[in-house]
Amino acid sequence: MGLAFPASCFLLSVLPACWAGMDQTSSSFASRGPWVQVQRFLVPRYVALGVNVTLECDYVVQQHATLYSLKWYKGNSQFYQYIPSLPQQHAAFSVRGLDQGQVVEGREGRRLDVLGVTLAASDVYRCELVAEGPPFHTTQRSANMTVVVVPKEPPVISGSREYYQQNDHVSLNCTSPLARPALTLTWNINGHQVLPSSVKTVEHLTNPAGLEKLTTHLSLRVTQDYFQDGVMSIACVGRLADLYLKSAEVIIREPSSRWFTPTNLYHTSGSAEVSSTWTMRVIPGVLLLLLINFLP
Known part of the structure; x- marks a missing residue:
C-alpha cells in the first residue's frame, strides 16, 4: 500500500527542482559572458579640416550567438547600420554635419571612412553592437572627435x-596664425620653458569665421646667466594637439672681442650685417690709437 501525499506537498516537492533547473540554465547563459565584444575601437581625438577620417569598431561574436546589428551614431543621430538579416545589409543616413555620401563602408561595418570632414562633423561618435543568443545583448563604445583648422605658417x-x-629689458610679443581652436603658445630660453610669471596673454581674437589668433608677451632682463657659449636663444613654440608644431626664434649673441665688454652689447640674429659694418668702422680707429701709443 503506497503512501498518499497531499497535492500541496507534491507541488512543494517539484518546485524546488524546477527552480534549481532554471538557476542552472541561467547560470549556464551567464557563464558564457557577453554575446559580442569590442576588440578594437578607434575614433581620432583631433582631425584636420577636410581630411578623410577612419572610424573602427572591430568585434567578435561568441559561437552560441549571432550578430543582429552594428550601428554608428553621431551624437544621438544614427548615420550608419549593418544588419545581416536584411536584404540591404548596409545603409548610411544623412545627419547634421555628416552627409550619407561621405560614409564609405568596409569590412561589414567594422571600419568606416568619412570623407572630407567639415567643422560640423565634430561630435561624440558611438558604435553600438547587438547580438542575439537568446537573449539580445548590447555593447557600445563612444569617443569624442574634434575637427580643427591647422595653420601652415609658424608663429x-x-x-x-x-x-x-x-x-636691458627684453619685451617681445608672439602672435599665432589663425587656427581653430587657438594654438597653445609657450616661450623657451635655450630650450627651457620660461616661468609663467614672465609671460602673459595680451590678445585673443576670433574672426567671423570662428578662427582664433592669440598673442602672448614675454618680459625679462638680459643677464649673463642666460648665455650658453655666447648665445641666448629665445623661441616661441606653437602647438595644436598632435597636428601642428612650429616655432619662431630670436638669437642674441655675446660680443666676440674683449674690446666690446665695457659696453655689454648683445645683438640678435637679424643684426649680423649691421654689427659687421659697425665693427669695420671702429677697429681701424682703435688700431691707430695703439700705434700712436707705441711710437717713440
Whole structure:
C-alpha cells in the first residue's frame, strides 16, 4: 500500500527542482559572458579640416550567438547600420554635419571612412553592437572627435631690437596664425620653458569665421646667466594637439672681442650685417690709437 501525499506537498516537492533547473540554465547563459565584444575601437581625438577620417569598431561574436546589428551614431543621430538579416545589409543616413555620401563602408561595418570632414562633423561618435543568443545583448563604445583648422605658417615674434645691453629689458610679443581652436603658445630660453610669471596673454581674437589668433608677451632682463657659449636663444613654440608644431626664434649673441665688454652689447640674429659694418668702422680707429701709443 503506497503512501498518499497531499497535492500541496507534491507541488512543494517539484518546485524546488524546477527552480534549481532554471538557476542552472541561467547560470549556464551567464557563464558564457557577453554575446559580442569590442576588440578594437578607434575614433581620432583631433582631425584636420577636410581630411578623410577612419572610424573602427572591430568585434567578435561568441559561437552560441549571432550578430543582429552594428550601428554608428553621431551624437544621438544614427548615420550608419549593418544588419545581416536584411536584404540591404548596409545603409548610411544623412545627419547634421555628416552627409550619407561621405560614409564609405568596409569590412561589414567594422571600419568606416568619412570623407572630407567639415567643422560640423565634430561630435561624440558611438558604435553600438547587438547580438542575439537568446537573449539580445548590447555593447557600445563612444569617443569624442574634434575637427580643427591647422595653420601652415609658424608663429611670429615681434619687438626685438638689434642690440641689448646687460640689464636691458627684453619685451617681445608672439602672435599665432589663425587656427581653430587657438594654438597653445609657450616661450623657451635655450630650450627651457620660461616661468609663467614672465609671460602673459595680451590678445585673443576670433574672426567671423570662428578662427582664433592669440598673442602672448614675454618680459625679462638680459643677464649673463642666460648665455650658453655666447648665445641666448629665445623661441616661441606653437602647438595644436598632435597636428601642428612650429616655432619662431630670436638669437642674441655675446660680443666676440674683449674690446666690446665695457659696453655689454648683445645683438640678435637679424643684426649680423649691421654689427659687421659697425665693427669695420671702429677697429681701424682703435688700431691707430695703439700705434700712436707705441711710437717713440
